[in-house]
Amino acid sequence: MNIVVDSALLAEALEDASKAISAKSIMPVLGCFLIEANHEGLTVTGTDDRATIQSYIFEEHVQIERNGKIVLPKLFLEMLKKLSGNVRIESKDGLNVIITSRNKEIEMAGLDPEEFPPPPSINDNEYIEITGKDLRGLFKKAIFAADIDGKGMPILTGANVYLKNGKIGMEATNRHRLSKTEKVIESGDFGSAVIEARGLVELQKIITDKDDVQFGFSKGRDDQVVYAFARTERFTFYSRVLEGEYPDIHQMVIVPDSGTRIEINKQEFLESVELIYTLAKEEKNNMVRLDVTEKEINIRGKGKQTGKASESIVPIKFTGQELTISLNSKYAMDALKALDGEKVTLVFTGKMKSIFILSNEDHQSVHVVQPYRTVD
Amino acid sequence: MNIVVDSALLAEALEDASKAISAKSIMPVLGCFLIEANHEGLTVTGTDDRATIQSYIFEEHVQIERNGKIVLPKLFLEMLKKLSGNVRIESKDGLNVIITSRNKEIEMAGLDPEEFPPPPSINDNEYIEITGKDLRGLFKKAIFAADIDGKGMPILTGANVYLKNGKIGMEATNRHRLSKTEKVIESGDFGSAVIEARGLVELQKIITDKDDVQFGFSKGRDDQVVYAFARTERFTFYSRVLEGEYPDIHQMVIVPDSGTRIEINKQEFLESVELIYTLAKEEKNNMVRLDVTEKEINIRGKGKQTGKASESIVPIKFTGQELTISLNSKYAMDALKALDGEKVTLVFTGKMKSIFILSNEDHQSVHVVQPYRTVD
Structure with a gap:
């Protein structure tokens, strides 16, 4: 890989992707960014293996002299923030990475890109379109009520999200409190999925009010939702859904x-x-x-x-x-x-x-x- | 005590005094504010027993209906920030304190004011006059070099401050680095004192550039400095000085x-x-x-x-x-x-x-x- 990109622009992309990186992971590669350069531009990926965030820098904003992949630790983002203007990022073997910016030269040890978990492959035809403002509004009204720290039933660490009957709806509970919110929207009948609340909190942080978001479900062979995704021009968020039945709260609300x-x-x-x-x-x-x-x-x-x-x-x-x-x-x-x-x-x-x-x-x-x- | 005062004004005074309160104290009274009302106005005191900060609200800004003293925990400041406009603070016995603000009524358990350490009595005739801007500038240049966490020699947890030869000077070291700064100023020959760097860091936070500060030493019978003090219209800072000889760094600088x-x-x-x-x-x-x-x-x-x-x-x-x-x-x-x-x-x-x-x-x-x- 050999690219030249504005340090602030790359730092923004890394910042978004970093939201999916868990500080606690015992696998070193899950504490890292995957950075890929190809003819479309640059893709930066962060994942904790349940949620994945990929952010993009399109080819018009990055000079790609040689395609390739590198995996660098989260520290790379901190280093990048100490630089300004254009940086060149170069790696011959995909492991040893040289970052140059004016007179500064940094050499960082990367990890093997083949060890980085591949992003989920999704069926992306079942989604709704919603503004960032509306989606964040829904998140704000419901997610907090989930059992985010997850000391009780695992399913309650998630929020139940449904796309059906011309609505998007979310409900969350920790058994002592419960929140439910809905919005009428143009939607097919795509069913429901329980998405880890922690991931949705991070997603909420990187969506801006002005974003146009495609929010949808990717289903497996048995028509069960396997991944939920949210896609904007800047990034794609994926979250593997929680398995199990969400409690029926219909009567309670x-x-x-x-x-x-x-x-x-x-x-x-x-x-x-x-x-x-x-x-x-x-x-x-x-x-x-x-x-x-x-x-x-x-x-x-x-x-x-x-x-x-x-x-x-x-x-x-x-x-x-x-x-x-x-x-x-x-x-x-x-x-x-x-x-x-x-x-x-x-x-x-x-x-x-x-x-x-x-x-x-x-x-x-x-x-x-x-x-x-x-x-x- | 029975007073009426603007909640934001009192919160400011408490905020300043809180800088002297140590979070770690094992004596409950050192985690508290002493609030005294008399004909001059309101005095708020916080202390960790080495450093003491007293802040003032003059009688024109507070309505004092009955003089008195109360001692309230640091939580009182947090509570006050949740209020707005005028608050009435009333205590009949000096222990049970009633705070009222519009329709809100808070009852807090105070501590016995007699248990609060009395502020140091100082000889306040040996001081210099300096602007807040200049004094903060001197602090900024020297204090950081002290051994603030104090794992080495106790004397090095302090900064050596001298008022002599028409100068104010400060020096600090942790044995691996050393800083010294001086400023020419109208001054008598008042000697030197080693002041805990931690206290000076807090003092630096509450001084504003616009303050006129009287900074001086209070001496005991043997002409040794016992307290250093800094006084503005808003507050007085006192610090008991560290005992022992400060290392002679004359040659090193x-x-x-x-x-x-x-x-x-x-x-x-x-x-x-x-x-x-x-x-x-x-x-x-x-x-x-x-x-x-x-x-x-x-x-x-x-x-x-x-x-x-x-x-x-x-x-x-x-x-x-x-x-x-x-x-x-x-x-x-x-x-x-x-x-x-x-x-x-x-x-x-x-x-x-x-x-x-x-x-x-x-x-x-x-x-x-x-x-x-x-x-x-």
């Missing part, structure tokens, strides 16, 4: 007609919950307690060592019965931050029943939080 | 007339050293090697696992003999970053002799780095 229903100012409520979260952040449960009456919602919480806090908010609307209920302040904060609009509606059907947190502007999104059992 | 002397572009040299530092950052020694000739300075280094890097820079001026010498790239970077001006002069008197790194614009500052012993 049906917002009840009965019960207590209050409408409140989102920011006011969020600030109050954040105050309690801060005070009680050393507590395992970090509980916020709501006393809901027609005249006011009293919000309070305490830390064992630190003290207690409370605030009363006047509801904009109130219907139903007065009640007292407790929930995790972090879960409440996360749901409120994910919601669009200035007002939220909370629906309660009983002291030990699911709490629904809803946006007044977006009726396609539902957040559900399980209450804590408390003693009066 | 005399720049030799003979030897090899090169003048080079600072930025160009710094970028080259940074590249090597990045490449070799996993190496204990992180060595950069200089081949100094009349035509060029070749700068190179390597990481065992990562590769090697080199660059040649053309010296602006060269006198003396050609030589090859190796030094710690981190020490070189630190010294270069501390220097004013676009050009630096390096002076070498032999392969195993001290390397002098000098600014061409500031003849009051000297940086010395010991070379590494290397095998050709």
Whole structure:
């Protein structure tokens, strides 16, 4: 390989691909970038073996004097950031790599490109087209609710994404809370896939609002989804899907007609919950307690060592019965931050029943939080 | 105590005082703020028992309804940042503290104010007056060279500061490198004091360029300096000085007339050293090697696992003999970053002799780095 490319442009491509590289991998090659030069330009790949990100520099932005492949450690990105202007990257044997920039010369030991896991080969005909802004909006509303750290059931480390009935939908849960969001979109009936939430969080970071994204599923012989992918002009993201049945949450997200229903100012409520979260952040449960009456919602919480806090908010609307209920302040904060609009509606059907947190502007999104059992 | 104050103004005062609070203290009271209200206004104190910072809110900016003292944990600052506008802080017994802001009410458990270490009582008549800009400039040029983590001699965790002969001067060393800087200033002959570098780093953060600072020494009966202090309108910083003799570095900072002397572009040299530092950052020694000739300075280094890097820079001026010498790239970077001006002069008197790194614009500052012993 022998190429000349702008150091900042290459650093951007590496930055995107690096999002798929896991810091913890025990296989050295998974801590590296694969850089390939051919007549189409430059492709940079990073992978943790489940998710893969390939980013592109087209041939008009790179001078390719000899095709080839090299594999360099993540440190290469840091080194590149210390350079400016054009850099020449050259390797005769694919292992020893010489990087030159003005008077600087760097020699790095590469790994064998043949050891780098090949990118998944996908059937790419089942996808929807969506703007980066819309796709990021959907991610923001749902993914956080997954069990990202994965201490429970493996399937819950993912978000269930479906492309059917003219919609894209996402749902995620860690069994104590649940989020679901949908958007009407031109789509075939492509089914659903459980995609690792951690990978989607990284994907969310590299998509920009202005991107046009093709988001789709690649199926195997038995018509099961094997990979999900997201493709823009700059990159392709692939994620192997999680195996197993995603729990059927259909019944859980049906917002009840009965019960207590209050409408409140989102920011006011969020600030109050954040105050309690801060005070009680050393507590395992970090509980916020709501006393809901027609005249006011009293919000309070305490830390064992630190003290207690409370605030009363006047509801904009109130219907139903007065009640007292407790929930995790972090879960409440996360749901409120994910919601669009200035007002939220909370629906309660009983002291030990699911709490629904809803946006007044977006009726396609539902957040559900399980209450804590408390003693009066 | 019963006061009303703007939450942002109080948060600023707490932020300054918090710089003296050590996260590691085993005494709970040293993880707290002392807040005192009297007819002059509000005083906020943080201390780790060696350094103390007191910040002030004058009576025109705070409404004091009842004098008093409270001691609250560092968490109080975080809570305050979640509030806006005026807050009322009230305590009847000095222990239970009620903070109210609009509809929010927080109750925090305070500690006994009598347990808070009293601020040092100082003789404050021996000081110089200096702008914040100048004082920060001096700190920047010298303090980094101290043995801040203190694995060696305790006295080297400090910087030696002197106020004499119409000058303020600072020197610091960790035995492998050394920095010295001076500034001519209107000053009496107040002697010298070794001040913990860690405290000076925090002081540097809270001084602004626009501050007028009184910087001085408070002496005990035997005319020994016991405390150093820095005072502005907003705060007073006190630091108990380190006991013991500071090593006499007088001979070590005399720049030799003979030897090899090169003048080079600072930025160009710094970028080259940074590249090597990045490449070799996993190496204990992180060595950069200089081949100094009349035509060029070749700068190179390597990481065992990562590769090697080199660059040649053309010296602006060269006198003396050609030589090859190796030094710690981190020490070189630190010294270069501390220097004013676009050009630096390096002076070498032999392969195993001290390397002098000098600014061409500031003849009051000297940086010395010991070379590494290397095998050709």
